[in-house]
Amino acid sequence: MSLDHAILGFLRERPMSGYDLKTMCFDGRAAHFWTADQAQVYRTLDRLESRALVRSRTERQRSRPDRKIYSITDAGTSELDRWLRETPPPPPLRDPFLIRLRFADSLPSEDLIGLLRERRGALQTRLEALRERAAGGAHTATTPDRAALLERLTLDAAMADTRATIDWLDDSIELIEAESEQARELPPGTQRRLFAPPTAAEGAKR
Amino acid sequence: MSLDHAILGFLRERPMSGYDLKTMCFDGRAAHFWTADQAQVYRTLDRLESRALVRSRTERQRSRPDRKIYSITDAGTSELDRWLRETPPPPPLRDPFLIRLRFADSLPSEDLIGLLRERRGALQTRLEALRERAAGGAHTATTPDRAALLERLTLDAAMADTRATIDWLDDSIELIEAESEQARELPPGTQRRLFAPPTAAEGAKR
DNA sequence: CACAAGTATATGACGAGACATATATGTTAT
DNA sequence: ATAACATATATGTCTCGTCATATACTTGTG
Numbered sequence: 266m267s268l269d270h271a272i273l274g275f276l277r278e279r280p281m282s283g284y285d286l287k288t289m290c291f292d293g294r295a296a297h298f299w300t301a302d303q304a305q306v307y308r309t310l311d312r313l314e315s316r317a318l319v320r321s322r323t324e325r326q327r328s329r330p331d332r333k334i335y336s337i338t339d340a341g342t343s344e345l346d347r348w349l350r351e352t353p354p355p356p357p358l359r360d361p362f363l364i365r366l367r368f369a370d371s372l373p374s375e376d377l378i379g380l381l382r383e384r385r386g387a388l389q390t391r392l393e394a395l396r397e398r399a400a401g402g403a404h405t406a407t408t409p410d411r412a413a414l415l416e417r418l419t420l421d422a423a424m425a426d427t428r429a430t431i432d433w434l435d436d437s438i439e440l441i442e443a444e445s446e447q448a449r450e451l452p453p454g455t456q457r458r459l460f461a462p463p464t465a466a467e468g469a470k471r
Numbered sequence: 472m473s474l475d476h477a478i479l480g481f482l483r484e485r486p487m488s489g490y491d492l493k494t495m496c497f498d499g500r501a502a503h504f505w506t507a508d509q510a511q512v513y514r515t516l517d518r519l520e521s522r523a524l525v526r527s528r529t530e531r532q533r534s535r536p537d538r539k540i541y542s543i544t545d546a547g548t549s550e551l552d553r554w555l556r557e558t559p560p561p562p563p564l565r566d567p568f569l570i571r572l573r574f575a576d577s578l579p580s581e582d583l584i585g586l587l588r589e590r591r592g593a594l595q596t597r598l599e600a601l602r603e604r605a606a607g608g609a610h611t612a613t614t615p616d617r618a619a620l621l622e623r624l625t626l627d628a629a630m631a632d633t634r635a636t637i638d639w640l641d642d643s644i645e646l647i648e649a650e651s652e653q654a655r656e657l658p659p660g661t662q663r664r665l666f667a668p669p670t671a672a673e674g675a676k677r
Numbered sequence: 678c679a680c681a682a683g684t685a686t687a688t689g690a691c692g693a694g695a696c697a698t699a700t701a702t703g704t705t706a707t
Numbered sequence: 708a709t710a711a712c713a714t715a716t717a718t719g720t721c722t723c724g725t726c727a728t729a730t731a732c733t734t735g736t737g
Binding site (some may be wrong): 267270271273274277283295296297298299300344346348349350351352353354355356357358359360361362363364365366367368369370371372376380383384387388391411412414415416418419420421422423425427429430432433436437440442444448 | 473476477479480483485488501502503504505506551552554555556558559560561562563564565566567568569570571572573575576577578582584586589590593594597599607617620622624625627628629631632634635636638639642643646647650
């Protein structure tokens with residue numbers, strides 16, 4: 266259902282072809298909060314048209330394949346506005362990386378830390394890409410344009426999320442390093458232990 | 472694939488039935504990073520057994536339905552350890568709420584802000600639940616147990632993520648309020664504008 | 678006594694999403 | 708020349724995940 270409304274949203278801004286939606290939107294402006302497969306975009310457009318939420322006209326091009334330009338209908342606009350007011354509960358968090366981490370106690374400490382550092386690197390790269398997009402973005406906080414502000418906020422969300430995860434990884438690496446030090450000092454059997462704060466990271470925020 | 476390995480991970484800790492996996496793990500200890508439908512758990516166990524990664528024995532109970540207790544095989548343990556070392560790129564972010572936000576410029580400011588506040592409330596509730604779980608958790612940062620530490624880190628991840636999103640929502644609400652003030656002062660046509668920092672929130676962190 | 682809830686496993690049906698492949702044409706690079 | 712690439716749409720197929728439903732026994736509640 267999400268993809269349906271994402272497409273309605275983009276088509277309300279301007280009519281577009283499936284190709285445009287895929288390349289400009291789901292591989293571009295929306296890539297940091299929603300992606301979509303090409304096949305899925307076309308099939309969703311079909312379905313939306315059959316429900317009369319969008320309509321299409323074929324645009325003939327010289328020396329190019331025809332384009333099917335979709336535009337939103339009044340019914341589509343109503344449906345979008347109705348959907349915008351819904352407040353479904355946030356979906357449960359699901360992160361495959363946390364599955365890996367949760368069961369990685371069978372790995373040597375070095376490998377485990379390597380795993381976390383690798384992930385950190387990937388997220389750092391992602392964060393830099395997001396920052397570049399934000400810098401080049403339309404709404405550099407001066408346009409009194411609601412849509413541009415909201416687009417900017419979606420980028421902020423992605424950046425906030427990525428940065429928080431990086432910080433968590435840094436804290437986690439430290440904790441694991443401290444714990445593996447400790448294990449070296451106190452070989453199995455010796456069950457005395459050093460003090461460590463409540464896994465740090467968890468200050469008295471909010 | 473993720474569910475396969477989550478199940479292998481839990482079964483490596485101790486043999487369990489599908490019912491246990493569903494109620495204790497995917498509705499309990501793992502719920503903050505992975506969930507699974509009951510039907511999917513049983514079907515995945517079937518598949519893992521047919522691949523000889525787990526085996527089952529039927530435990531007869533008096534005055535209760537039989538239980539099929541699954542345990543991990545050597546092949547299962549190898550597969551889990553192999554998988555643990557994989558470093559796939561982080562999956563693209565996907566957040567249905569951000570679709571809604573992105574296209575919510577057709578809503579009146581009050582409704583838009585209501586949407587954000589509602590979400591904030593839901594996340595605050597989630598955060599409190601996570602904090603309780605963390606407080607009651609096994610690893611209160613004193614056990615020198617790698618598995619308990621890693622379990623704790625997954626909770627930290629969920630809390631960090633949730634808190635970051637709440638902070639972002641607070642910043643966003645402020646920005647939208649500021650913008651809608653501004654719009655009231657400068658009715659359409661009047662294209663002068665007030666100063667606003669680069670959507671705040673984006674300090675010079677990291 | 679009826680009914681709901683807890684324990685326990687299983688199947689049918691469907692939608693969402695990913696991947697591969699097919700088709701057609703023109704331009705650009707090797 | 709030929710291959711690769713960009714433009715443009717479409718279909719087949721598969722996995723993952725969700726929802727509904729079926730079965731069967733027991734305990735607790737009204």
